[in-house]
Amino acid sequence: MQLDEAKRRFIEGWGTLGSAWGVSRTMAQVHALLLVSLGALSTEDIMDQLQISRGNVNMNVRALMDWGIVRKELRPGERREFFSAEKDIHRVATLILKERRRRELEPIVRVLGEIRHVEPSATATPEETEAFTQMIASIQNFAEFADRAAATLIKADENWFLSTFMKLMRPNP
Amino acid sequence: MQLDEAKRRFIEGWGTLGSAWGVSRTMAQVHALLLVSLGALSTEDIMDQLQISRGNVNMNVRALMDWGIVRKELRPGERREFFSAEKDIHRVATLILKERRRRELEPIVRVLGEIRHVEPSATATPEETEAFTQMIASIQNFAEFADRAAATLIKADENWFLSTFMKLMRPNP
DNA sequence: TTAAACTTTCAATAATTATTGAAAATAAAT
DNA sequence: ATTTATTTTCAATAATTATTGAAAGTTTAA
Numbered sequence: 001m002q003l004d005e006a007k008r009r010f011i012e013g014w015g016t017l018g019s020a021w022g023v024s025r026t027m028a029q030v031h032a033l034l035l036v037s038l039g040a041l042s043t044e045d046i047m048d049q050l051q052i053s054r055g056n057v058n059m060n061v062r063a064l065m066d067w068g069i070v071r072k073e074l075r076p077g078e079r080r081e082f083f084s085a086e087k088d089i090h091r092v093a094t095l096i097l098k099e100r101r102r103r104e105l106e107p108i109v110r111v112l113g114e115i116r117h118v119e120p121s122a123t124a125t126p127e128e129t130e131a132f133t134q135m136i137a138s139i140q141n142f143a144e145f146a147d148r149a150a151a152t153l154i155k156a157d158e159n160w161f162l163s164t165f166m167k168l169m170r171p172n173p
Numbered sequence: 174m175q176l177d178e179a180k181r182r183f184i185e186g187w188g189t190l191g192s193a194w195g196v197s198r199t200m201a202q203v204h205a206l207l208l209v210s211l212g213a214l215s216t217e218d219i220m221d222q223l224q225i226s227r228g229n230v231n232m233n234v235r236a237l238m239d240w241g242i243v244r245k246e247l248r249p250g251e252r253r254e255f256f257s258a259e260k261d262i263h264r265v266a267t268l269i270l271k272e273r274r275r276r277e278l279e280p281i282v283r284v285l286g287e288i289r290h291v292e293p294s295a296t297a298t299p300e301e302t303e304a305f306t307q308m309i310a311s312i313q314n315f316a317e318f319a320d321r322a323a324a325t326l327i328k329a330d331e332n333w334f335l336s337t338f339m340k341l342m343r344p345n346p
Numbered sequence: 347t348t349a350a351a352c353t354t355t356c357a358a359t360a361a362t363t364a365t366t367g368a369a370a371a372t373a374a375a376t
Numbered sequence: 377a378t379t380t381a382t383t384t385t386c387a388a389t390a391a392t393t394a395t396t397g398a399a400a401g402t403t404t405a406a
Contacts, residue, residue: 003301003302013285022195053365055368
C-alpha cells in the first residue's frame with residue numbers, strides 16, 4: 001500500500017472510532033492527521049489535507065489542545081502557528097483517560113450523591129423507595145470501582161511507558 | 174428529595190452520561206428508567222414516563238436487548254411484552270465492556286493490520302514512511318494493551334461479583 | 347377467518363450537531 | 377499609524393441523527 005493511501009485509511013478509521021466514543025469525527029481526524037505527520041502542520045496544511053474550513057480547523061485544534069494531546073509550535077521568523085500531536089500513544093491514552101474521568105465520571109458521581117437520600121412519601125411504596133436506594137448505592141459503589149480502575153490503568157500505563165523508556169536508554173541489558 | 178424527583182434526575186444524568194460516550198440519550202434514558210423500576214415495564218409505561226413515541230421505545234429497547242442488558246419478560250395471560258433491565262451493575266458493566274470491545278476495538282485493529290505495510294515510493298521520503306510505520310506499530314501495540322486491560326477488568330469484575338455473592342450466601346463468616 | 351391486541355418498520359419530519367465563511371479581533375512589520 | 381498576516385468568533389447553513397406516527401406485519405383468541 002502507498003503511504004498516502006495508508007494515511008487516508010488511518011484518518012478515516014480514527015474518525016470512526018472517535019465518533020463511536022462521543023468525540024466528533026473531525027476532531028478525531030485532525031488528531032489522526034497530526035499523529036501520522038512527521039512535522040508540525042499549519043492551519044492551511046490541515047485545511048488542505050482534510051478539506052475542511054479554517055474555522056473548523058481552528059475549533060478542533062483548540063479542543064485537542066484542551067485535551068492536552070496537541071500543542072502549538074511557534075517557529076522563529078514565522079508568523080503563523082503550527083500544530084503537532086503528542087506522539088507517545090501511552091501518554092495520549094493517559095491524558096484522554098484523565099480528562100474523561102474529570103469531565104464525565106465526576107458529574108454523574110455528583111448527581112448520585114444528590115439523589116441518594118429519598119424521603120418516604122405517600123405516593124411511593126417502601127419497596128420502591130428501598131429498591132431505588134439500593135440501586136443508586138450500587139451504582140455509586142461501582143463508580144468508585146471504575147474510578148480506582150482508571151487510576152490503576154493510568155498508573156500501569158505510566159509504568160509501561162517508564163519501562164519502555166528504560167529499555168531505550170540501555171539497549172544492551 | 175421525593176422518589177419521583179430522584180428518578181427523574183437519575184434518568185436525566187444517565188442520559189447525559191450516555192451521550193458523552195456515544196450512546197443515544199434516549200437509549201440511555203430507557204435503560205435508566207428500567208434500572209430504577211421495581212418490576213418490568215410495558216411499552217406504554219415507557220412511552221408515558223419518558224414521553225416518547227411507541228416506535229422510539231421499540232427501537233431503543235431492542236437496541237438494549239442487543240447489548241444484553243435488558244430482557245423481554247412474558248407474563249402468562251398477558252399478550253403484551255414487558256421489559257426489565259439487568260439489575261446487577263457489575264454484570265451491566267461487563268456486558269457493555271465486552272460489546273464495545275467487539276464493536277469498536279476489533280474494527281480499528283483490523284484497519285491497523287491492513288495499513289501496517291507501506292511500500293517505498295517516489296512521493297514519500299523514507300523518514301516519512303518510517304515514522305508512519307512506527308506510529309501504526311505503537312498504536313497496534315497499545316490496542317493489544319487495551320484489549321488485555323479490558324479482559325482484566327472483565328475478570329476483576331466477575332471476581333468482585335463472585336466475592337459479593339459468596340458473602341451474601343454466608344452472612345456470618 | 348376475522349377481529350383484536352399488540353409489535354415492527356420506515357418515510358417524513360424534527361431536533362441536534364457540525365461546518366462554513368466572512369467579519370471582527372489581534373499581532374507583527376513597515 | 378497603517379498595512380498585512382494571521383487567528384478567532386459566530387450567525388447562517390448544511391449535514392447528521394433521532395423521533396414520530398401511521399401503515400404493515402404478527403400473534404392470539406374467538
